[in-house]
Amino acid sequence: MKQKIYETSIALFEKAGFSNTSIQDIVNCLGVTKGTFYYYFQSKEQLLMNIHLDYMERLLTQQHEILRNETLDNRAKVYELVYMLLRNIETQGTNARVFFREMRHLNKENLEFIKGKRDQIRTGMTDVIKAGIKEGEFRKDLNPEIVALGILGACNWSYNWFNPEGEFSDQEVARIYIDMILHGIET
């Protein structure tokens, strides 16, 4: 039941937004009553926090795998990170959209916590860029912080438009992005 509430909520939050989805909407969808919701979740926000935590946990685990993989050079790591972000947005489109859109409905404390996690993603990317510069793989005249933010922006923004049924798969988009990031678009 807890799982069912969790999944139904995500689906509804994506469709109508967190604010516009009432507990009543959620339990109506499941044919139970509001009491049931509060048996499993302390509050509406705690449910939202759960969704965020799960999403971040998954991302951080995958990032961790990539970063500690010593068989990859930094070029390959950037590729894997970009692909990982896009893949998660594709395979978990609903969760991803809820994550990116509804973060602001967390209270201050929870928000800080999630922002901290999100920052780990950013610093992970930044560190790879920095390492690549050190190793001579990447140009040293481009600020690694800004470059990382640019790459993350390109990836994260795709939650707005990425369509799994569309012409391009997550892998193809990742390939194009990496090609552009590594070699530029100029002839």
Add this chain to the structure above:
Amino acid sequence: MKQKIYETSIALFEKAGFSNTSIQDIVNCLGVTKGTFYYYFQSKEQLLMNIHLDYMERLLTQQHEILRNETLDNRAKVYELVYMLLRNIETQGTNARVFFREMRHLNKENLEFIKGKRDQIRTGMTDVIKAGIKEGEFRKDLNPEIVALGILGACNWSYNWFNPEGEFSDQEVARIYIDMILHGIET
């Protein structure tokens, strides 16, 4: 007074979000009463729509200037477009954040309208990429639609982190982005 309500609203919407900002909050800030708000605006949503229209209008006007400027080659146009987007996010940070975050609170009809405008920005960028490919300025082996989305993502995402008081100005960020986009980060 209309202008004062408009500006106060944007400030509050940014701080707390559209849903979490009540008309009461807005008018309290100004020391007037709710009636006054409704004297100037038909509804809370119409105010939000006004904010969106203004923001898009400004962007589209500036984009138009760039696109029709025949002294610029496509490389220069991409630069100007990137700079324009970042500059607007810097100089109108508050408006920009409200724009990107609260779009979903428009009703269906208004949302479609604004999405149409937003699409003009996207096709503007795409067209420049395509033209650049035709002119031999840009590589022909990278899909222009995806490239455009990548560039816009990198730019737009900056509303999340861009800080006018920070180390880098909009112009510097634009320069780094363009350098990366045109030449890549690889050595």
Add this chain to the structure above:
Amino acid sequence: MKQKIYETSIALFEKAGFSNTSIQDIVNCLGVTKGTFYYYFQSKEQLLMNIHLDYMERLLTQQHEILRNETLDNRAKVYELVYMLLRNIETQGTNARVFFREMRHLNKENLEFIKGKRDQIRTGMTDVIKAGIKEGEFRKDLNPEIVALGILGACNWSYNWFNPEGEFSDQEVARIYIDMILHGIET
């Protein structure tokens, strides 16, 4: 202008009801502003009271004419009274409907006053019935008060259905009513 406000109000009150018609609605219809309304009328209720007073005044004047006409016997007076009531509902349908429906929106004092006037109509009818009984024109075994209320009910109720464009004119309805009242419907 006062007259224009007066007439527009009646039209709107009939369409949407007194409560559901705002001063704004009224002045919008005339292309003026609310201040103008309050220049001519002290309050929304005072306007309603004016409408009621006018309607009653007209009715009472006409009733007076009939009652003091010595060339008519009581039978003829009943006919004239019935015809007068129906005619007013026909020719002033809008006013009539506002009168009958919105009386309750007057405050206590005004309501009492109007009810007093309305009672004069009732006692006028009752007195004619009583006189007719005395003169031997009408049966003495029917309570004149109840009979008067029955006749008034039949007439007044017609504001609910009377349609000037319909099959029957006010005069024809009056003739049928009087025939029924005087002779009954039984063979």
Add this chain to the structure above:
Amino acid sequence: MKQKIYETSIALFEKAGFSNTSIQDIVNCLGVTKGTFYYYFQSKEQLLMNIHLDYMERLLTQQHEILRNETLDNRAKVYELVYMLLRNIETQGTNARVFFREMRHLNKENLEFIKGKRDQIRTGMTDVIKAGIKEGEFRKDLNPEIVALGILGACNWSYNWFNPEGEFSDQEVARIYIDMILHGIET
């Protein structure tokens, strides 16, 4: 509780009118909160609709009983119908007054529905008159539609003045009305 809200509402609607009775007024009367009202009723109007439906249902059931009673001739049926209408106005005075006065506060759809039901009462009466004319019980030179409207008017109007504590009972009024309707008031 639902029943209590229902009854309290009717009482208040009668006293002050539908528009002038707020949900707050209703729940104050019961010492509960507005939430409770909305737990049982979807809206203020739905409650009004319930009141109307109940009233009409009761009337139509009773009418049905009379019409299908084959032991009654048409004369007797008219009597029973008149008595039924007056009896309901007497015994359910409050409901009746709310019914007659507040019908206009229903929305278009609901209003049409209720008007349809009300029309069944009218056509019921009309049909009896027509049948009576066919059977030779009633005069054939009086239009049955108009006659029916006259009778209904006399009856329905009584919601304005009928007082159960008054000199005359519903039965006595019905007897006088029927006598007048059948035989007329002329000597």
Add this chain to the structure above:
DNA sequence: TATGAATGAGTGTTCATTCAT
């Protein structure tokens, strides 16, 4: 004679949450 800005009390309605059962 008319405007237009502003008020303030009120409206119907929503909803996260609680709690006895």
Add this chain to the structure above:
DNA sequence: TATGAATGAACACTCATTCAT
């Protein structure tokens, strides 16, 4: 484990009315 009745605070919005100009 789940219900269902109830709360109470909040919300967007309306409107008759006032008043300086």
